Amino acid sequence: MATEALVNKIIPFSSVDGPGNRTAIFLQGCNFDCLYCHNPETIHLCVSCGACVEACPVQALTWVNEPEDMSHVHHSDGAWQEKNRLRRGHVAYDFDKCVLCDACIKTCTHGSSPRIRHMTAEQVMEAVRHQVPYIRGITVSGGECTRQRDFLVELFSIARKEGLDCLLDSNGTLDFSKDPELTAVTDGVMLDIKAYGAEDHRMITGRDNGQVLSGARYLAGLGKLPEIRTVIVPGLFNGEETVRRTAEMLKPYLEIAPIRYKLIKYRPMGVRKEYALYRTPDDTYMGKLKEMVIAMGFDAVIA
Amino acid sequence: MRQISMDRVETVRQEIYNTITSLTMTHEQKLTALANHADSLMEVLDVPEGLDELLNVPIEKKCICDLNEGHAPVRPRYIVPDYAKFLREGCKFLRLDPPKDLNEALNSLLIFYKHVPSVTNYPVFIGNLDQLIEPYLDGVDDETALKAIRMFLIHVDRTIVDSFCHADIGPVPTRAGMLIMKAESELEDATPNLTMRYDPEITGDEYALAGVDCALHCAKPSFANDKMFRSELGDGYAIASCYNGLLIGGGSFTLCRLLLNHIADRADSIEQFKNETLPYVLDIMARYMDARIKFIVEESNFFEYNFLAKEGFISKDKFTAMYGLVGLAECVNTLFEKEGKEGRFGHSEEAEQLGVEIMDIIDNFNKNHVNPYCKGTDGHFLLHAQVGLADDVQTSPGTRIPIGEEPAELIDHLKVLEKFHKYFPSGTGDIFPIDLTVHNNPQYVLDIVKGSFKEGIRYLSFYRSDSDVIRVTGYLVKRSEMEKLDRGEAVLQNTTGLGLGASKNCKILERKVR
Secondary structure, X not given: OOOEEEEEEEEEEEOOOOOOOEEEEEEOOOXXXXXXXXXXXHOOOOOOOOHHHHHOOOOOEEEEOOOOOOOOOOOXXXXXXXXXXXXXXXXXXXXXXXXXXXXXXXXXXXXXXXXXXXXXXXXXXXXXXXXXXXXXXXXXXXXXXXXXXXXHHHHHHHHHHOOOEEEEEEOOOOOHHHOHHHHHHOOEEEEEXXXXXXXXXXXXXXXXXXXXXXXXXXHHXXXXXXXXXXXXXXXXXXXXXXXXXXXXXXXXXXXXXXXXXXXXXXXXXXXXXXXXXXXXXXXXXXXXXXXXXXXXXXEEEEO | OOOOOHHHHXXXXXXXXXXXXXXXXXXXXXXXXXXXXXXXXXXXXXXXXXXXXXXXXXOOOOOEEOOOOOOOOOOOOEEEOOHHHHHHHOEOOOOEOOOOOHHHHHHHHHHHHOOOOOOOOOOOEEEEHHHHHHHHHOOOOHHHHHHHHHHHHHHHHHHOOOOOOEEEEOOOOOHHHHHHHHHHHHHOOOOOEEEEEXXXXXXXXXXXXXXXXXXXXXXXXXXXXXXXXXXXXXXXEEEEOOOEEEEOOEEEEEEEEEEHHHHHHOOOOHHHHHHHHHHHHHHHHHHHHHHHHHHHHHHOOHHHHOHHHHOOOOOHHHEEEEEEEEOHHHHHHXXXXXXXXXXXXXXXXXXXXXXXXXXXXXXXXXXHOOOOOXXXXXXXXXXXXXXXXXXXXXXXXXXXXXXXXXXXXXXXXHHHHHHHHHHOOOOOOEEEEEOHHHHXXXXXHHHHHHHHHHOOOOEEEEEEOOOOXXXXXXXXXXXXXXXXXXXXXXXXXXXXHHHHHHHHHOOHHHOOOO
């Protein structure tokens, strides 16, 4: 049976999710909770508390089987909630009515979005085919897309047959070495290295980074690590150290395939307001980081 | 020659006085304007009955427009000389021998350009520049060549003071082309306009990406679908003026345009528009163009006296004429409103379908109209999606979607283009300002071009949304020069004034950034 993914958004043409023009598919749900997350509404799954139904100005959100009492609902366990979504009442989303005003996201107190479509790989491909032949491939991002790996395997298998190359945008928590099926249909993984030091990583994301770093080496060894990214946030962690040590770690793999280091300037846009107090790094600092990694043989861009 | 009234003479005399005393025109602009005033007193064309009330009325009623070509055309509108022949054989009239090295070649071209007339009095085509220059680069190092090409391009920009001047590069990648693009990205000048004739199989990614990179610096080159143009016009075609496909060694006698939106105003229903109103105007405009062409060929003596024709740099037999149109979007929307139909051009399959039906009527008419002098294109005019005039109001160029009404997604915008570009061998094009982040990913733009050309799109232009050089409707201007003119200072380029008008009337600074 075809797996349904929770699709937060599909961007038909994207210039920032890998080489060339690509359709980017954003899946809902993440196992990280980064302080500076730029789209925190993709982190948690909707718990159908219903607050957004009233907030929606165009009635794109409606109750299906409205429950009598929702007071006991918490957003603690996404998978459990998702299972219960079908059993009890839930908030339904009408994509065609939606005007993307974000009123629902502003109302949500659960770090989620009700604007989620349940789509099979074939349904997502239908949305992708609309862009062919203007795109060279697709990128699945999130959230953390590898949480829905069954769907990824199905989607990529179809997309590759139709001549599209398939990239993942991941936080690196999936052990690709133990998932040869997904690795085989993935042309490359664009990996976030939030921080090199374990302490910093835990502080930013709430999780360890042992798997992220060993995963990066594994993928680089296969020539399937086209890009790594680090968000530079002055005052939060030592960006220079993370970039330098990450580059040193991956340098030996450059002879297998080139790796692009994307150095992302922290910007407060979209960040939850309690964390939006950090400043954007200046161009001199970013320029220095870029020169450093270029000198080590990486292709580098500042975004 | 027909007589005219003294009232009309007096009006023109006042206009002549205003031109002479203007504070915002350069000397050259005044001379051109004075010549146009003189020409406006002429009445020599044998024009069709019914033309007057379609042509000589205020802009909001005008159904036919002759784009200020004048009452007694002294030359064809667009001239596309065979510069390869000139470099091969030299020119007797100009007393120039074939050049032997790079400096001689560039110098000879610059001299020749000053003697190529057009409706603007400046050349609208200055050659397939990379192919022309390439043979002279043997044994010349990059630094020397770049300096020479740079000076050549500065000379062109400062002396051909009208950005309806076009150079082509590609489809074969050349060292000369790479140097031209390098120089242009640094210069950020409006002239010459530049097109890369692009065929993915011939051009290759490296050359094309250099083109994208250059375009994101200075709004040029644009990309022309080389395969498509070749299939219609043959190998000897050029892109001239804004984006006009014409034959090398020929050109276009004239360009008139239909204002489809105003023609729609005259109809009560879609059926009436298609069966009566439109065909009536199509016929009158075609016969008006016939009359203009007849005068140029039979009476003006241009092909008898001018050295370009006498020495074979152009030939009457390679000329055509451009049957232009604007305002298809507004035309469709007007007709829909008249019939109480929902949907607007660019957002409704049904509205675009009506657009296609209207284009089929025009295309069909043109295929059945014969002009014996359009020998370059089998006795027919070529359809042309005209880019508009600065004083057009609520009239979108050609078949473009009105600025401010672009579909939210670029893909949906492109899918509209796919339906209309095929009709216009003598030019159409769409323009997209691109967000700065694309600088990290020029392949993004190239992927869009590749997809477009597979889907039958003809011609695309891109510029960086914060660029100083921007594409107005087909030609380029410098924003900084428009600001100068807006403050009341005289500026060098004639087209700056047109750009300023278009920025006020046609919302060209408000295009949706992609």
